[in-house]
Amino acid sequence: MEELKHIKAILFDSGRVLNHPRTGHWFIPPNFFSYVDQEKFKLISQNKIEGALHKALQYMDNNPLIRNEAEEYQHFIHFYKIISIELASLELNREQIEGLAHDTVFNDDKFKFYEDVFKVIPELHNNYKLGVVSDTWPSLDRVFRNVGLRRYFSTFVMSSILGVVKPHELMFQTALTELSIKPEEALFVDDNIRNLEGARKLGIHTLGLLRDIESGTNSGHLCINNLRSLQQLLER
CATH class of the missing domain: 3.40.50.1000 (HAD superfamily/HAD-like)
Structure with a gap:
């Protein structure tokens, strides 16, 4: 040209x-089902899952300035806390929410080049x-x-x-x-x-x-x- x-x-x-998300979804990190009960997750409709993700992403959109990985981790704790509230049947506790956030931020395997x-x-x-x-x-x-x-x-x-x-x-x-x-x-x-x-x-x-x-x-x-x-x- x-x-x-x-x-x-x-x-x-x-x-x-x-690169692309290894799992096929940006917010389902590699160890997602180590923290989330897979059978419970399967019972939730796709519309409800997408609605929960949309609400959590609104939080991220409203807080766009994230300057380092420590701040990123805290934001994703809040992100998955919103998911846990919206998808209450998953019964996620604090430890599981923090695990999801940690996997999303600190697991290099989340991306495949x-x-x-x-x-x-x-x-x-x-x-x-x-x-x-x-x-x-x-x-x-x-x-x-x-x-x-x-x-x-x-x-x-x-x-x-x-x-x-x-x-x-x-x-x-x-x-x-x-x-x-x-x-x-x-x-x-x-x-x-x-x-x-x-x-x-x-x-x-x-x-x-x-x-x-x-x-x-x-x-x-x-x-x-x-x-x-x-x-x-x-x-x-």
């Missing part, structure tokens, strides 16, 4: 682009400045460090540190400033069209990465389904 010839930096979303990440990201790092721009909490930084990927990203913008989420301009501008690049010198890769549109309004080039669909065009945005395809586009 001709417009990508002058790209100096690539900004990546994290969730569903570089896509296989192409470990090969392609180091290769891209040889030619471009790289950054992460993600709606997430502080523990993500630790997870990236412990799998050996953090060193490839010169900026690591997390929504909870700034207190805003994408597509807020501050998320993108922080990354651009830390990389010392202009918007037109950056490419932003995300799985959310709304976020891509927000970046595009700032003059940043955009690319959708939708792991579960065929490459093509979605809502006016070129979309691919793996990182190798990104490399191929940049090499054209």
Whole structure:
């Protein structure tokens, strides 16, 4: 793509682009059923579960500024306390709630990275400045460090540190400033069209990465389904 010839930096979303929840759900950590009775959980309707999660997420949305893992842990204690109230039949006690929060924050195994990440990201790092721009909490930084990927990203913008989420301009501008690049010198890769549109309004080039669909065009945005395809586009 001709417009990508002058790209100096690539900004990546994290969730569903570089990694995904190992259990298939962001708020069901790996040891969820060590603290929650699985048979009781199965008896609850999906609508009721989604309603409980929605209410707990409203609390997180209303308290967006979370600056470190200790604060993240306390917020998730409150998160699962709301779940326990809404899903009273689970009969969760304080110890179980704290266990769920601890597993959500401190268990690196909560995320699984896509296989192409470990090969392609180091290769891209040889030619471009790289950054992460993600709606997430502080523990993500630790997870990236412990799998050996953090060193490839010169900026690591997390929504909870700034207190805003994408597509807020501050998320993108922080990354651009830390990389010392202009918007037109950056490419932003995300799985959310709304976020891509927000970046595009700032003059940043955009690319959708939708792991579960065929490459093509979605809502006016070129979309691919793996990182190798990104490399191929940049090499054209």
